[in-house]
Amino acid sequence: MxxxxxxxxxxxxxxxxxxxxxxxxxxxxxxxxxxxxxxxxHPGAVAILALTDENKIVMVEQYRKALERTIIEIPAGKLELNEDPKTCAIRELEEETGYSCKELELLISFFTSPGFADEIVHVYLAKGLVKKENAASLDEDEFVHLMEITLEEAERYIREQKIYDAKTAYAVQYLQLQKALK
Structure with missing residues (x-):
């Protein structure tokens, strides 16, 4: 001990x-x-930083009842019991965006609120996006507006508090760092 x-x-x-x-x-x-x-x-979750060939970030806008407002987020979803996070990321990307991907890389895993919760989020980078013709659909209680935005737009949405959650802020900061290192 x-x-x-x-x-x-x-x-x-x-x-x-x-x-x-x-x-x-x-x-x-x-x-x-x-x-x-x-x-x-909490069973854990995945989040996907999906980039189009034009280097746009695939986002979803959705209403979050706990916040009583909509926010713009990277696609994400809850792990099923004993589900592999990579498998979940592939499923959630398709369900929420209609895309599959050729490349999927784990960027980071982090605990969201370790003071009172055991939720872990696995953030993946998805590239080589392919729009699926017969994509899986959203859960019956899930409604999202699909968006493809530039890094500059994402930065503005953070300032405007339209992007207001940790997983999405992390994804934007990851892209900012990658841009700075070039």
Missing amino acids: SRLEEKTIKTEKIFSGKVISLQIEDVELPNGNTSKREIIK
Whole structure:
């Protein structure tokens, strides 16, 4: 046990939903005292930085109920139980954009909110996009507006807070860094 580790004494499951579950854990702290932790369990997700041959970024605009507004994001989706992230990225790219890709590379994986959730997001770079004629469709409760934008437009959307989530901001910053290194 690390000198900073918190030992779980008891776990109480509070809620189990379609996407997340919530549990309360009683933990023993490194100093011997006890505390409670509220933890959201999430199966993980993928996000895809998809670039067209014209170097445009494929984005989706969608309403996010938790924010009570629409935002512009890179395509993304939840992992199914035991699903390989690369397989999920291929599926989500097709479902949300109608594209398949010739190249798919993992850029980074990161935890979104480690203070209270175990959600991990795997960000992929997709190139060699091919529009599919009979693409898989969106989930029945999913509605998106497909966009293809330049890096400069994405930078402006960040300033305007139209792009306002970490995975998309990371994708834009990745492209900015690649441009700066050229």
